[in-house]
């Protein structure tokens with residue numbers, strides 16, 4: 001269980017994350033939605049300690065993540081992998097080496113740069129690429145791949161960390177609809193089949209309701225909705241996106257006041273059923 005208690009991040013006079021409290025059980029797939037500037041990226045960066053909180057606490061399995069230093073912090077970052085909108089691969093390296101760099105926290109920088117990876121790690125990397133249906137590109141330079149392929153390589157690299165949690169910061173924002181579907185399908189498969197908790201920042205409601213067990217809506221740094229997709233009403237969406245942003249966030253298929261899960265979507269039974277201002 002990942003527990004976030006009254007988490008806060010201020011940048012000068014801006015409160016990017018404002019008293020956020022969430023409990024995320026192992027194996028849940030959570031979509032974080034909100035307008036640009038709502039604090040979604042900052043929240044993910046706080047969770048894996050790429051950013052330091054100015055208040056509050058993060059616990060994982062009872063351990064105080066916010067207090068970790070040195071090796072323990074490196075270990076946490078390995079357990080809590082992150083993927084990004086822009087993939088963050090090393091363009092001039094081939095795909096397999098990019099994936100093996102997921103072991104950086106196990107090796108140290110010098111050893112990884114000298115490509116001192118074990119045969120078991122290389123086999124693991126190929127399996128991860130195969131799992132994401134991209135093993136055939138293992139020897140290609142990363143920058144020869146399409147965006148969707150690069151994001152799958154980034155997911156394979158994250159899997160090399162053997163994470164408990166995968167944080168995905170707008171993973172499909174740079175992709176066309178077809179590639180976006182492939183990447184979201186891959187994230188859901190990893191969540192369902194390997195029990196890895198996935199916390200995913202998403203711009204559109206459609207994607208969040210189709211793929212996630214639970215939706216967390218943020219506005220001005222605070223959590224303004226927390227519940228299963230079926231409870232995300234138009235009124236709640238308006239609170240998250242504001243009247244101006246709602247049209248952009250909604251799909252044209254939404255006609256009722258309840259935005260229920262898409263057909264075949266992930267079940268919502270494990271998500272909390274409460275709608276709160278700060279769960």
Ligand SMILES: Nc1ncnc2c1ncn2[C@@H]1O[C@H](COP(=O)(O)OP(=O)(O)OP(=O)(O)O)[C@@H](O)[C@H]1O
Nearest residue numbers: 011014015016034035036037038039040041042043
């Ligand atoms: N390093 C920083 N220095 C100063 N302000 C920052 C910094 N990072 C984020 N902010 C501010 O914090 C607020 C939240 O930003 P954040 O990037 O977390 O939002 P977001 O919901 O992820 O937006 P987007 O969808 O555009 O990425 C914004 O007002 C942003 O300008």
